[in-house]
Amino acid sequence: MSQVMTGFVRAAAGAAALGMAFAAAAQPPETGSAHSAAPSAAPAFAPPAADSIPDDAFGKLVRKGQDIFLYTTRYAGKYVGNNMNCVSCHLDAGRRKDAAPLWAAYVLYPQYRKKNGHVNTLAERLQGCFRFSMNGVMPPANGETIVALETYMFWLAKGAPTGVTLAGQGFRKLPKPPEKADYTRGQDVFGQHCVLCHGADGAGQSVNGKMVFPALWGDNSYNWGAGMHSIATAAAFIKANMPLSQGGTLTDQQAWDVAYFIDAHERPQDPRFNGSVAETRRKFHDSSADLYGQEINGKVLGARSTPSGPRHGG
């Protein structure tokens, strides 16, 4: 692996560490490489059993963190601008490998990130999740929300080696598809494998005012700054995890195509938007895996976005 490749791989691994909140700037350039880290070399790790949270003061904060993680809108609502929960993408309460598990992310921070050009603490990384993936606002780094989430992550990572990319970390990067990702083919895949839960309008489904199936685009989805808006990231997530309980059943091509289709729809604006879609694309979205600022079906994506952040009265 060349030096450049290694650097890219590390960036990609970091990108996927917490999955969604990673912005486009550090998205991988075109390359034919297969996996982000040689899976065979990465040590395996299993988090503690879900029912083994200790029954003490520490355990109480672990539970609080898990509650926020599972029911983010309910327990950290003031920082959330859509109706998603952390667990919408980090499956099995953040325990599932290849669904950006928390235990694998925990041991990779603090970490230098190209996205903002400095070493990010875990707290700052979590703040980014709220800002981008949750289309919300950043909770204070030392406030209860972030500290509880960190505590939950710490508990999940108990016994894991530090500074090591663990097997199952992030979303497993997919090889480039045989054919260029395609909107029309993606639409077909969507109709066959996604509509049942996420709806033809991609808006997901709720019951009793609680989101059950998350919105894949539109105002209740993640914004243009979230990692999942990258076709490569979405394809990797979809391949390993979708349809729910049937991960691995779509072909790589299908995963790329449907990721393209999903990401070819409008969503809340990138919080770093500076008034010009073209300029914002140049600064943060300059990748072929990124459709922000591109014209799809006669409309420039990002040009009609709802402003990012929580909506008032909504």
Next chain:
Amino acid sequence: MTKTPLFHGLAVRSLVAAGLLAWGAQAQAATPDQQGRAIASSGSGAAVACASCHGAQGQGMAAAGFPYLAGQGADYLAAQLRNFASGKRGSPIMGPIAKALNEEQIKAVAAYFSQLPRVIDVKALGARTDTYPPASDRGAWLANRGDWGHDIPACIQCHGPGGVGVGRHFPAIAGLPAQYIHRQLTAWKEKKRDPGPMALMGDIASRMSDAQMAAVSDYFSGLPQAAAGTPEPAQGDRQ
């Protein structure tokens, strides 16, 4: 206004239907709602009245293991009747009944039951959060957290918080008789019931152990009672 023969025929039919309804006899009603109601209460031809097993209000008959139908999605109910008729969902009781209904009747009776008042307290169930059940309550764990080591998602991830059902394709499961739920899971595992949309339930059930099936059936069966009067948990509280 000159009545066309067709119009006349419909009018006569509706009059006849109304008369039959009044007698409580088997009826071909004019509107789908009347038709559905008539089939539910009186049956049609070889199809016995739904009410005789599923209750006058579609509330089911728990002791006998007959599920409630009230408030379930019309598309879901219609699909089940079609599957009973074709044998994709094997049932010695429902097979002959469904076969006796034509497509129009299936749609009508499915729509009728879907609009009946729910027999479960959707609000109380939806507010129920079992994030930290006792370690021994495997049914609650499976229902709320899944068993991802076997690629089994939490039931509530598709059937909604409290198992109240979601949209057109994911039926309510809370409060169904335990023996009914267990029988369905077994039927899916043994490929005696159509695997459902995208084969989701067929796949999932094939990975479930019998102990899991029994535990989760008991959990959802008893959930309405458990949820009654349970307040929404305060932030960070344990159940």
